[in-house]
Amino acid sequence: MAEKYNTTVHEKLSALASNFWWSWQPDITNIFRQIDPLLWSQQRHNPFKMLREYDADKLEKRISDLALHSSINRAYRAWQEYMNEEDTWGNIQGGVLQHRPVAYFSAEFGIHESFPIYSGGLGILAGDHLKSASDLGAPLIGVGLYYDEGYFIQNINKDGWQEESYPTLDKSVLPIREALGVDGKPVMINVPTRNETIHAKVWEVDVGRIKLYLLDTNVQENAEEVRDLTARLYGGDQRIRIRQEILLGIGGARALTAMGIDPRVIHMNEGHSAFAPLEFIRLRMQADGLSFDDAMREVARSGVFTTHTPVPAGHDRFDSGLVEEHVGPLADQLGLNHEGLMALGRVDPQNHSETFCMTVLAFKLSRKANAVSNLHGVVSRSMWSNLWPWRGEDEIPIGHITNGVHVPTWLAAQMRALYDRILPLDWHKHTGEPEVWSSFMEVDPAELWETHQSLKNRLIIYARSCAMQQAERRGAPKEQVAKLADILDPKFLTIGFARRFAPYKRADLVLRDFENFAKLVNSSTKPVQFIFAGKAHPRDDNGKVILQKIFKLTQEDRFRGRVLFLDNYDINLGRHLVQGVDVWLNNPRRPLEASGTSGQKVVLNGGLNCSILDGWWAEAFDGANGFAIGPGRVHSNVEIQDQRDAENLMSTLVDEVIPMYYARDKDDLPQEWIYRMKRAIRSLGWRFNADRMVMDYVTQTYIPAGGGTSSELF
Structure with a gap:
C-alpha cells in the first residue's frame, strides 16, 4: 500500500x-x-x-x-x-488468484534503463509483463536475480570491434530494500550443492502494485567465487549457468516460503527457472506426506511455462555431472536416485547419454505451456513433438500467447497527447480492447504527421549527440566530431534496425546488394538513411563480425552521415528509436524469430514495420498496415533463402516503401503513408500490447492452472 x-x-x-x-x-x-x-x-x-x-x-x-x-x-x-484502487480488471477477473498470487520467475527483468539487470527482449518482455499486471491489478509477484554488474556496457573501438565493460551497480542509489520474512527479519536463503552451500540475500522492488524479489549472492556468508555468482547476466560457463538457475528456481521458491508467500501458480518465463517446481514438490511432500509422483502431479497442475526460442542452442542443457553436483541434494530429499532425476530433463528417460534439458523439465512440470506467437507455436509443437509420441503434431499441448508491449512505457508523450484527444476517456485503462482504438482512423492526417515529425527530429538530435560522444571516446579528430553535429536529415526516409546481433537476425541483409544499397542511401531525389544499434553476445564472434562490418561502412565517405551505428543499445536508446523512425526493419531468417516486440513499440508511435513474415508480424500484417518482405516461405537451403530474402527486401524498399514515403500531396503530406500509419495503430495497437497479453495469461493459463481442475500431464 x-x-x-x-x-x-x-x-x-x-x-x-x-x-x-x-x-x-x-x-x-x-x-x-x-x-x-x-x-x-x-x-x-x-x-x-x-x-x-x-x-x-x-x-x-x-x-x-x-x-x-x-x-x-x-x-x-x-x-x-x-x-x-480496488475496482481493477484483476480484482474482478482474478478469481482464485486473489487469495494466492502467481509467482512469475524470470532470469531478467527490464524495468528501466537506470536499473540495468536485463540484456534484451526477454527481460524487456518480463518488465512489461509486470507493469501491465500492475495496471490491470492482476495478482502476481516477480522473482529474479540481482546482478551487481548487470549486462555489459558496449563500446565500439576505432576498428569497429565490440568491447565489453562491467561497471558495478551502486545499491544505495537504487529504489530497492531488504525483503523481510515472516519473522520480520531480512530474508537469507540457502541452496546446498554437493560441494558447498549457496547463500543469497533477497531484495524487494516496487513496480507499481507488483512486488519484484531479487536474489543476490554477494554476501559475506559465501566464498568469493559464490559471491560473484550473480555478478553478471548470462556470463560465464555452464557451471555458472546451472548455479544461477538453481538459485533462481530453488532459491526463488525458498525465498517466497520465507516470506510466507504460497503461490497458486508458478509461471516459468523460459526454462531458466524450471527447477522451481522441484522445490514446491519437496514442500508438498513434506507438508502433506505425499509421494514424489503424487506431489509432482499436484504441483505440475499449477505450472505455466512460456518457451521463447525456436533455436535449439537457446535451450539450456547440462551434463550428468553438473546436475548431480548441483541438484543432487534436492533429489535426495525428493527420494530420487540420479537416473530418476536425469529422466525429468530428458526427452527419452531411458536414453542415458542424453543431457538434461531445462526446457524439457519445464514442459514436464507444467499444466499449461505456450509459445509467444502463432508461428512460434507451430514451430514449438514440431520441435518438441517427441515429448508426446502418442499424439499427432497438431495435438501437442503447446499453445501460444503472442507477446505484447506495455503501452505507457513505450508511447511517446506527444503521441499520448494525441491519443488523449482522439480515443475515449480512460482509454489507457482499456488498451487491450479493440473498440477503444476504433476512432483512431479519424485522426487528422496533418496532426499525426506533424507529431511524428516532431518525434523524428528529437531522435535525430539525440542520435547526433550520441554519435559525437562516441567519436570522442574513440579519439576522433575534433573536426570530424564537429561534422557529426549535422548528420542525418529529418526530411529523409529514416529506417531503424536495432536488436541483438545474432547471425540469424541478419543485420547485414540489406547490404547484400551493395551497389543498390549505396544508390538508395545517396539518391539525390529519394534518399534513405539508416540507424543501426544492437549488442552481440560477448562470446559470439560471428555477431561481432557483422557489427564490425556495419560500423566500418559508417566510416566510409559515401555513407558517412547517412548510415549510423549507435553504441550500447539499452531501454533509453530503444525508446528514442522506436518513437522516431519512419520504418522499423526486421529481417530474421524465418522461422527463427519467436515473436519480437520492438516493432510493436514502433507501431504505437506511428512508425511502419518492414519485416519478414516471422514472429508476431506473420499474424499482424494485413497488406495495408506496414510492409512484408517476401511471401513468408522457407527454402531448404539457407544460402538460397538468404539471397532470396535479400532480393525481396531490396524490391520492397525500392518498389513500395520509398515511393510511398516520397509521394506527397499539395500540402507535402504522404497521404497513403499516413493512412498506413493510422491503420497500423488501429489494427495492431490493441492486439500487440502487454495488457492484452497479461489478460490472455490470466484467463487462458493462470486461472485454469490455479483452479486445480484435471488435465493430462506426463
Whole structure:
C-alpha cells in the first residue's frame, strides 16, 4: 500500500522515486527532468539517485522557483489513488488468484534503463509483463536475480570491434530494500550443492502494485567465487549457468516460503527457472506426506511455462555431472536416485547419454505451456513433438500467447497527447480492447504527421549527440566530431534496425546488394538513411563480425552521415528509436524469430514495420498496415533463402516503401503513408500490447492452472 501521510515536497518526491510506477508516467518524469535536466541525463534518468543531490531546503527552493508544487501534489495523489484502487480488471477477473498470487520467475527483468539487470527482449518482455499486471491489478509477484554488474556496457573501438565493460551497480542509489520474512527479519536463503552451500540475500522492488524479489549472492556468508555468482547476466560457463538457475528456481521458491508467500501458480518465463517446481514438490511432500509422483502431479497442475526460442542452442542443457553436483541434494530429499532425476530433463528417460534439458523439465512440470506467437507455436509443437509420441503434431499441448508491449512505457508523450484527444476517456485503462482504438482512423492526417515529425527530429538530435560522444571516446579528430553535429536529415526516409546481433537476425541483409544499397542511401531525389544499434553476445564472434562490418561502412565517405551505428543499445536508446523512425526493419531468417516486440513499440508511435513474415508480424500484417518482405516461405537451403530474402527486401524498399514515403500531396503530406500509419495503430495497437497479453495469461493459463481442475500431464 502507498504511504498516505507524507507531507513535505522531499518526502513526496522520494516516495514517488521509490516505486518504478513513475517510469511510465510522463508527467512525473517531466517533473524530475525539470528539477535538474543535466543531472537527470547524467544519472540515467534515476530520480532516486538524483534526489540524493538535494537536501530538503535546496529542493524546496528549486521547486518554488519552478512553481512545481501543484504538479507534485497532483502526481502524488494520482499515485496514492492508483495504489489503493480496488475496482481493477484483476480484482474482478482474478478469481482464485486473489487469495494466492502467481509467482512469475524470470532470469531478467527490464524495468528501466537506470536499473540495468536485463540484456534484451526477454527481460524487456518480463518488465512489461509486470507493469501491465500492475495496471490491470492482476495478482502476481516477480522473482529474479540481482546482478551487481548487470549486462555489459558496449563500446565500439576505432576498428569497429565490440568491447565489453562491467561497471558495478551502486545499491544505495537504487529504489530497492531488504525483503523481510515472516519473522520480520531480512530474508537469507540457502541452496546446498554437493560441494558447498549457496547463500543469497533477497531484495524487494516496487513496480507499481507488483512486488519484484531479487536474489543476490554477494554476501559475506559465501566464498568469493559464490559471491560473484550473480555478478553478471548470462556470463560465464555452464557451471555458472546451472548455479544461477538453481538459485533462481530453488532459491526463488525458498525465498517466497520465507516470506510466507504460497503461490497458486508458478509461471516459468523460459526454462531458466524450471527447477522451481522441484522445490514446491519437496514442500508438498513434506507438508502433506505425499509421494514424489503424487506431489509432482499436484504441483505440475499449477505450472505455466512460456518457451521463447525456436533455436535449439537457446535451450539450456547440462551434463550428468553438473546436475548431480548441483541438484543432487534436492533429489535426495525428493527420494530420487540420479537416473530418476536425469529422466525429468530428458526427452527419452531411458536414453542415458542424453543431457538434461531445462526446457524439457519445464514442459514436464507444467499444466499449461505456450509459445509467444502463432508461428512460434507451430514451430514449438514440431520441435518438441517427441515429448508426446502418442499424439499427432497438431495435438501437442503447446499453445501460444503472442507477446505484447506495455503501452505507457513505450508511447511517446506527444503521441499520448494525441491519443488523449482522439480515443475515449480512460482509454489507457482499456488498451487491450479493440473498440477503444476504433476512432483512431479519424485522426487528422496533418496532426499525426506533424507529431511524428516532431518525434523524428528529437531522435535525430539525440542520435547526433550520441554519435559525437562516441567519436570522442574513440579519439576522433575534433573536426570530424564537429561534422557529426549535422548528420542525418529529418526530411529523409529514416529506417531503424536495432536488436541483438545474432547471425540469424541478419543485420547485414540489406547490404547484400551493395551497389543498390549505396544508390538508395545517396539518391539525390529519394534518399534513405539508416540507424543501426544492437549488442552481440560477448562470446559470439560471428555477431561481432557483422557489427564490425556495419560500423566500418559508417566510416566510409559515401555513407558517412547517412548510415549510423549507435553504441550500447539499452531501454533509453530503444525508446528514442522506436518513437522516431519512419520504418522499423526486421529481417530474421524465418522461422527463427519467436515473436519480437520492438516493432510493436514502433507501431504505437506511428512508425511502419518492414519485416519478414516471422514472429508476431506473420499474424499482424494485413497488406495495408506496414510492409512484408517476401511471401513468408522457407527454402531448404539457407544460402538460397538468404539471397532470396535479400532480393525481396531490396524490391520492397525500392518498389513500395520509398515511393510511398516520397509521394506527397499539395500540402507535402504522404497521404497513403499516413493512412498506413493510422491503420497500423488501429489494427495492431490493441492486439500487440502487454495488457492484452497479461489478460490472455490470466484467463487462458493462470486461472485454469490455479483452479486445480484435471488435465493430462506426463
